[in-house]
Amino acid sequence: MTKTYPKASRPSLDNVSVSIEKGEFVFFIGPSGSGKSTIIKLLLHEVHPNKGRVVVNGKDVTSMRSWKRPHFRRSIGCVFQDFRLLPNRTAYENVAFALEVIGKTKAVARRVVPEVLELVGLGGKEHRYPHELSGGEQQRVAVARAFVNRPLILLADEPTGNLDPDTSIEIMRLLDRINRTGTTVVMVTHDSNIVNQMRRRVVEIESGRIVRDQARGVYG
């Protein structure tokens, strides 16, 4: 599969082929600009490959019509480096928002949201606003929001990029716990500590090409 952005001199991803099994935990590593974030965008149906296919949850999404995208995205949870929380909503409301905008009732939210906040370790902090939470806690809210709809896949784009090492480890434990529920976790990172500690499958990308694909790998 190849993806070239318009105006780019070389492909962002050049003839890359990766297969990720259900329930796997995969790191994509590589220097900035290597094309690893493009993988997230391809999986989200945000960009489309120039050549090749993207298959998610057994469905070929390469030629999926854009009006089908919203429904497709409900099976994927997403976490980013910058959390992307709504600043004028509490932790509870941020998570509930993700449910309400896809048509779930308030009653469902009342039942599910406290549960998932408890799971990410934010029990008792439901009514704090993002600015009243630490970076790690904000990322937990983001993970809760990504996971509340019980997606099949969790995509994490440098989720620890803004966090200190200790907090990063906690977030990784959380992602690991989510992975153990059967959710496939795909994480893009260049945090070598974390990769080395987790000992999961590592796919290394350089200049748009896969240079390493190793089960229980390390960084570097």
Next chain:
Amino acid sequence: MRMKYVLSEVLVGLWRNVTMSIAMIITMTVSLFLLGFGGLLYQKVGDMKDLYYEHVEVSIFLKTDVNDQQRNDLKAKLDSDPLIKGVTYVDKQQAYERFQKMYADAPDLVNAVKPDQLPESFRLTLNNPEQYKNIYDEYKASEGVDEIVDQSKLLDKVFGVLTGIQNITLFISVVMAAAALLLVANTIQVAAYSKRREVAVMKLVGASNWFIQAPFVLEAVVAGLIGAILALGWLVAGKVLLGSGSMAALQGLITPVSWSEIFLMFPLIAGVAALVTAATAWVTLHFYLRV
């Protein structure tokens, strides 16, 4: 719950950018008022054409030295003409009475004219007033005929003016509508920008496109409908002023506008407002949100 969410978003949206909302509503009101006014004028001109043209007459004035033979020949020919619905003969005395009545305000003029000086005439009503030209060609050369005058010529001028007013009204309405729509597009962009975080999250978690767009589109439509209601208010105020105020003099000329005609304009202007604002909002969002 979703409906409640959408509605509260609409009100919050209009209030968040209240100056822009007011500007949007005012331009929309002016545009829709002119549209409604133009629509009423169009109806009125149609009514008036029916009314006036039905009573319009073609007058054939006879020469003062016309003899009985010529007059009778002409009468017989007119009576048998299929284009003509009715023929009335007006002799000098009747013409004088009409003259007296018409210029009752100017007794000096009436006194100065003797019945003998006024021409006899045939007053014709036509089956189709537009066939005046045929009548003119047919009888112009007949013996004893002095002049043929068609009242509808005068009406054409009046209606020409009314049609002109109507066109100007519609033109201004369209220009104002263009301004209103640019304001709608701008308001939508500002609204979308101020809610960009929410929109990003909604797109990420898979909210449906209509759910993301609905608050913005409805915001524009609600503003459009408020504009339509205000425009209706202006039309009502216009009728009240026209009926009682300084414009009352015009009423004799223009057939009166009924309340039902004014209220029937509302579905038109409200429909136009809703459709056009919704389409503008939708197109703006399509480019701005890429949903």
